[in-house]
Amino acid sequence: MKFVDVHWERHGFFVDPRAYLDELPCLRDELPPGAWAFVSGPGHYDIPGATRCVKDLELAGIHLATDRSGGLVLEFAPNRWKHDVGLRIGYTGVRHFAVDHHRAIDWMRVDTVLLDEVLPDGDGGCAHEIELTDATLTVRCDDLEAVWGGDTG
Structure with a gap:
């Protein structure tokens, strides 16, 4: 990631979105509408408190379109100690998708x-x-739609 800092420290992961949050207002006109709505949504980076923060969601499913539509859906189940519901992200016009285990x-x-x-x-x-605990997912696409709701796990 270019702005978000995620790395392993002695006893766990260090996560810091502050540089990205500082840059985010400058990206408003460059991001597609669905992507902007998702990352600028209330609580998205409110790590300790918000139930709509992506931190600690559990990867529950990856669904690639088998036709040439360029569709992809990622499903995340709620963390039972933090989230009330899961998250489903649908991508349109996918040009690249990768899972890198590291x-x-x-x-x-x-x-x-x-x-x-x-x-x-x-x-x-x-x-x-x-950035996941054991891998990185990368999607390059036209836009995305993130929908909170329902238990995807």
Whole structure:
């Protein structure tokens, strides 16, 4: 990620979205409407308090379109100690999708979200990077729609 700081420290993950939050107002006109609504939504980066913060959501599903529509859906189940509902993110015009595994954290049952970042990606599209406890998800697309609600897990 370019602005969000996520790294392992001695006893756990350090997460800091402040540089991204400082940059976010400058990105408003460059991000597609759905992406902007998602990252600028109330509580998105309110790590200790908001039930609409992505931190600690659990990756529950990846659904790729098998036709050439460019569709992708990521589902995240709620963390039972933090969230009331899960999150479903639908992507349109997907040009790139990658899952990069990079750690060996074998004591966790599922990959959970540490933080995410959405940046402009040319021609009005966006790049969404989601840092998980054991992997990074990267999606380059035209836009996304994030819907909170329902237990996806």
